[in-house]
Amino acid sequence: MTESLYNLLATSFRYVFILILAVLFFRMVSLAVQEHRWARRPGDSAYCGVLETVRGGESIHYGITRDNVIGRSRRCDITLLHRSVAPVGVHLYWGRDGWILYSMNGRRPLRVNGQTISRKTCVHDGDLIQLGNVTLRLRLWDEEE
Amino acid sequence: MLSISRRSGAPFMLIALFEVFGFAILSIREGALGLAEHLIDPMGIILMAGALFLLILQYWLLPALFRYIDRYVMILYNTLFAVGIVMQYRLNAQIAVKQMLFFTIGLVAMAVIIGIFQSGWLHEGRRWLYFSAGLLLLGVAMVFGTVTRGARNWIEIGSFTLQPSEFAKVALVFVLACYLREKRRFWGYTPLFAFVGISVILLVLQKDLGAALLFYMTFLLLLYVATSNWGYLGAGLGALAVGGVISYKLFDHVRLRVAVWQNPWSMVDDGGYQIVQGLMALVSGGVFGSGLGLGSPKYIPAYRTDYIFAVISEEFGILFGVLLIGLYVLLVFRGAAIARRANNAFHALLALGVTVMIALQSFIIIGGVIKLIPLTGVTLPLVSYGGSSMLSTMMLMGILLAVSQENGRADAETLDEAYDEEEWDEEDGDDNYQEDDV
Numbered sequence: 001m002t003e004s005l006y007n008l009l010a011t012s013f014r015y016v017f018i019l020i021l022a023v024l025f026f027r028m029v030s031l032a033v034q035e036h037r038w039a040r041r042p043g044d045s046a047y048c049g050v051l052e053t054v055r056g057g058e059s060i061h062y063g064i065t066r067d068n069v070i071g072r073s074r075r076c077d078i079t080l081l082h083r084s085v086a087p088v089g090v091h092l093y094w095g096r097d098g099w100i101l102y103s104m105n106g107r108r109p110l111r112v113n114g115q116t117i118s119r120k121t122c123v124h125d126g127d128l129i130q131l132g133n134v135t136l137r138l139r140l141w142d143e144e145e
Numbered sequence: 146m147l148s149i150s151r152r153s154g155a156p157f158m159l160i161a162l163f164e165v166f167g168f169a170i171l172s173i174r175e176g177a178l179g180l181a182e183h184l185i186d187p188m189g190i191i192l193m194a195g196a197l198f199l200l201i202l203q204y205w206l207l208p209a210l211f212r213y214i215d216r217y218v219m220i221l222y223n224t225l226f227a228v229g230i231v232m233q234y235r236l237n238a239q240i241a242v243k244q245m246l247f248f249t250i251g252l253v254a255m256a257v258i259i260g261i262f263q264s265g266w267l268h269e270g271r272r273w274l275y276f277s278a279g280l281l282l283l284g285v286a287m288v289f290g291t292v293t294r295g296a297r298n299w300i301e302i303g304s305f306t307l308q309p310s311e312f313a314k315v316a317l318v319f320v321l322a323c324y325l326r327e328k329r330r331f332w333g334y335t336p337l338f339a340f341v342g343i344s345v346i347l348l349v350l351q352k353d354l355g356a357a358l359l360f361y362m363t364f365l366l367l368l369y370v371a372t373s374n375w376g377y378l379g380a381g382l383g384a385l386a387v388g389g390v391i392s393y394k395l396f397d398h399v400r401l402r403v404a405v406w407q408n409p410w411s412m413v414d415d416g417g418y419q420i421v422q423g424l425m426a427l428v429s430g431g432v433f434g435s436g437l438g439l440g441s442p443k444y445i446p447a448y449r450t451d452y453i454f455a456v457i458s459e460e461f462g463i464l465f466g467v468l469l470i471g472l473y474v475l476l477v478f479r480g481a482a483i484a485r486r487a488n489n490a491f492h493a494l495l496a497l498g499v500t501v502m503i504a505l506q507s508f509i510i511i512g513g514v515i516k517l518i519p520l521t522g523v524t525l526p527l528v529s530y531g532g533s534s535m536l537s538t539m540m541l542m543g544i545l546l547a548v549s550q551e552n553g554r555a556d557a558e559t560l561d562e563a564y565d566e567e568e569w570d571e572e573d574g575d576d577n578y579q580e581d582d583v
Contacts, residue, residue, distance in 0.1 A: 006177035010436035013170055017163065017461055018433065021468045024159045024224060028475050031217065096212075 048094070049125070049140035056082055056134035064138075066094040069104070070131065084108070084132025092123070092138075099123050099140065108132055156220045157204050160227050161197055167231035167437065168193035174235075174438040188238045195245050196230055203252065211259050213553025214546045215483060221476045222527055222542050228469060229528035232457055235438055236449055240530055247532040251539030258543030259550060269491045272323035276340055279316030282309035283347040290351060296522065298353040308533035310348060310356040315540045317344065317360055318498035325371035326490040334368075345388075352398060355521035359505050361385060366501050367494060406519035419446045423455040423514050427463065434462030449530040451522050454514045469528075473507045476500075480545055486552045496548040499541045 051062040051070075062070075068077040071089035080089070086105035093100055101123045103110045110117045111130035123129065125140040172189025175181035200223060207214060226248055234241035261267055286309040290297040299306050324337040341364045348357035365381040368374075392399045401416050409417035409424070422445040430440065442448045442456040458466035480500025487493035506523050513520035524534040 003178050006174060007436065007439060010170060010174075010439050013166060014434045014436050014460075014462060016166060017437070018465050018468070020159050020163045020166075021224075021228075021465055021472075024156055024163075024220075025468050025471050025475070027156055027159070028217070028220065028472075032475065032478065 049138065051078065051129070051136040051138060054128065054135040054137050056084070056132070062136075064092060068092045071104070080131060080134050082132060082134045085134055086132070089131045090129075097122050099138075101129065157200060157223070160220070160223050161200055163224075164193060164196045164200070164227050164231065167227075168196070168234065170437050171231070171235050186238065188242070189234060192230070192234055192238070192241055192245060196227065199245075199249065199252065200227075207256070210256065211263070211546070211550045213550045214259065215479070215549035215553075217479050218476070218483075218542065218545055218549065221472055221479065222539075224472055225469075225476075225527040228457065228461075229453070229525075229530075231437075232453060232460075232528070233449065233530055235460070236442060236456070240449060243532070244530055244535065247535040248539070250532075251536050254536055255539045255543035255546065258540055259547040262544070262547035263550065267319070269323045269326055272320065275316050275319035275323060276336070279313045279320060279340065280343060282313040282316065283344055283351075285309055286351060287347050296352040298348075298351045298356070308531070310351075310353055311531075311533040311537035312540075313344065314356075314359070314502060314537055315544070317341075317363065318495060318502060318541065318544065321364060321367045321498050322491050322494035325367055325494055328372065337364075349392065352396075353522075354392075354399070354402075355509055355523035358509060358521060359502065359523060362505050363498060363501050366505075367498055370497060371490075371494060402519045402521070406516065409516070419452065420516060420520060422446070423452050424516060426452075426455040426459040427466075427515065430459035430462055432462055432464050434458070434460050434465060436460065447522070450524055451510060451520075451529065452514060453525050453529045454511050457528070470507075470511060473504070473526075477504045483545060483549045483552065487548055488551060488555050492548045492551060495544050499545045502541060503538070 048066055049064050051064055053060055053062075062078045064078070069088060069091050070076055070078040070080065071087050072080060072082065072085045073087040076088060086108040088104050089108070090110060091100075091102040091104055093102070099122065100120060101110070101112060101117065102120045103117055108131075112121055112123060113128050114130075123138055125138060127138045129136045129138060168189045172186045172193070173184055175186055176184035203219060203223065207219065208216065230241055230244055230248070233244045258267075286298050286300055289300045291299050291301055291306075293299045298308055298310050300309060301307075320337065320340055324334060341360065345357050345361050348354075348360060361381075362385075365378065365385070368381065369378040393403060405412055405417045405420060409420040411417070413421050426440065426442065426445055429435065434440075437460050440456070440459040442459060445452045445455055448456050454466060454469075457469065477500050480496055480503070484493045484496035484500065487496055503526050506526055509518070509521055510523050510525050510529075512518040524531050526538045527535070
């Protein structure tokens with residue numbers, strides 16, 4: 001390698017270095033903006049994903065935040081208008097081990113991907129959650145990447 | 146912090162890419178320019194491997210040890226370090242090896258601080274420990290300090306040299322958080338005023354004006370944040386102006402700094418040389434830089450430390466320099482966000498103290514280099530060469546990450562513990578909500 005080749009290499013790569021730092025900078029800005037939108041505050045309606053109705057109930061996308069109580073009652077964060085669903089069915093939240101689904105009603109069965117859940121389980125993007133006769137698919141925007 | 150924990154892979158890859166390209170180009174520089182026998186410098190490859198190893202180690206190990214630490218802050222300090230280590234290797238390979246060693250020690254110190262913080266040992270009740278540690282560090286420099294570039298702020302221990310004022314910054318952050326966490330009447334802050342007053346006087350006597358300004362402004366901004374009292378801020382700024390005028394009248398070196406700042410070109414041979422060379426480096430690099438390894442950084446005095454920003458802007462370009470400033474701005478915003486989410490005033494003030502300290506230090510040195518304010522010698526955090534500076538900055542990062550860890554743990558455990566401790570009364574499930582049946 002000669003001096004002129006090195007000069008060519010170094011002058012060409014200065015654009016690459018600026019590009020790397022610019023992409024990194026704007027990526028960090030974008031992450032900060034997204035997190036700001038998702039920040040958990042009382043009354044904040046920022047969503048981390050959706051629950052899609054697969055079977056039973058109305059065909060609706062329910063936006064989920066980091067802390068959601070799901071059931072038939074209008075007091076729940078997400079109200080599923082179906083008789084088979086318990087008034088206060090499950091709590092879906094971001095906890096120690098990721099996304100946690102907690103059964104708040106022992107009488108009515110809760111199934112995740114066909115498996116009956118006794119109390120508490122971790123859930124992931126794409127999981128099928130069955131509350132009574134309503135089946136929902138969990139879509140987490142965070143895990144899709 | 147939810148999203149960043151799963152989306153930090155791409156930024157870490159970009160940092161790795163920057164290090165690979167930087168070290169790869171520089172490792173063939175001397176061979177290509179005929180300055181060395183072999184084309185590839187093995188030291189460059191070793192440093193590249195070391196930098197990548199530290200990056201991967203942090204990416205996997207730190208979140209495994211401390212589940213909720215903020216990866217956003219990790220990405221930012223690693224980016225700044227990556228820019229710094231590539232530039233240090235460009236300037237001197239041996240110095241880069243030392244800098245990497247300092248960073249490794251700094252990482253250990255950071256992890257230790259997070260661990261101790263998590264154990265609850267570093268609580269607000271130990272104010273006298275922080276108080277005496279801060280004054281002891283500055284006192285030691287005053288008594289045993291050696292004069293380097295006009296300032297008596299270095300002490301020699303065997304073959305090692307240390308700058309105690311760098312570590313006193315960590316003590317200052319703790320002292321401020323301890324005293325400002327609860328509202329007091331004016332006289333209630335007397336010990337704090339005494340601590341800051343003595344520290345600033347000791348630093349001015351040591352001619353370490355940059356550190357003195359940093360200490361005082363951090364104190365003033367945190368005092369205002371904690372009390373929301375415009376009177377304190379106004380009086381503090383007034384005292385700063387009076388102190389500045391008195392220093393200008395009393396000390397020759399202060400008068401020289403101001404004169405050089407006003408017109409460095411007329412005093413090139415009498416103190417203005419550094420600023421002139423720095424400005425020329427900035428201009429000669431232009432928007433896109435001269436290319437890595439193609440600048441002339443060694444004409445600038447203190448090119449590895451205080452003037453590293455001019456060196457980076459010369460070779461990587463002013464646009465790159467602006468993006469680098471942007472990263473410090475993001476670090477400041479993130480620090481403020483961590484402080485805002487803190488569970489108590491002590492944690493919030495610790496996080497904010499670290500943030501203000503990093504913001505001011507970056508502003509003081511970059512502002513000095515671009516001739517926005519008179520030049521005072523402080524390092525550019527995580528980029529400039531210096532063991533004491535690197536170690537103290539990593540300790541400050543440790544405090545910030547420790548507060549973020551506490552925030553995340555408290556958030557997640559609020560929900561988990563509620564379910565761990567209380568069993569849901571199944572009978573209540575249906576009965577309490579009958580009125581809501583649809």
